[in-house]
Ligand SMILES: [Zn+2]
């Protein structure tokens with residue numbers, strides 16, 4: 001079996017035989033990461049809504065009125081991200097790129113609706129009852145829609161678009177999952193830039209963007225140790 005690269009432009013993995021056998025176009029770490037992002041979104045949205053509240057009410061928490069100040073930096077981003085999007089705008093051409101009429105302003109619902117709509121229409125599944133960004137994210141994070149989406153030719157575009165959305169959201173809220181260094185060289189590029197992230201099954205290399213499971217890294221460490229032993233012998 002020839003090894004096909006993962007369909008995401010932001011991923012450097014090739015698909016495993018087991019992944020190709022089930023028709024996946026995205027590698028398992030990418031699918032896992034999409035699930036992590038989608039489950040993180042409701043928390044991020046709570047923070048965004050809190051900051052919209054603070055910035056528009058002009059009142060301090062104790063009920064004491066404060067002087068209206070210039071909008072805080074990032075306020076426009078917050079409003080854009082929380083901006084509504086209509087189901088009808090969410091028609092996505094699976095072979096094209098741009099969708100809706102977002103005019104370059106990223107909204108969470110505007111990014112999610114076209115993907116949710118594509119899945120519900122192709123599978124004839126019922127869409128989520130509510131079209132809030134939270135409901136859209138949790139709907140798409142369910143195993144059935146996510147597994148099915150990860151076998152479509154457009155799955156790479158979906159992953160890349162969500163990657164961009166999450167970067168924008170996390171930059172706006174300044175809320176990021178906790179990360180810590182892993183003291184082992186990357187099996188692919190040998191850099192000491194492996195990082196483990198909370199709630200994520202995979203460890204990333206900050207240099208070559210490779211992703212590894214803990215088992216893969218344990219195996220790589222054993223191979224390195226064996227090679228050192230035989231070199232010393
Ligand atoms: Zn991938």
Ligand SMILES: [Zn+2]
Nearest residue numbers: 186189205208
């Ligand atoms: Zn690397």
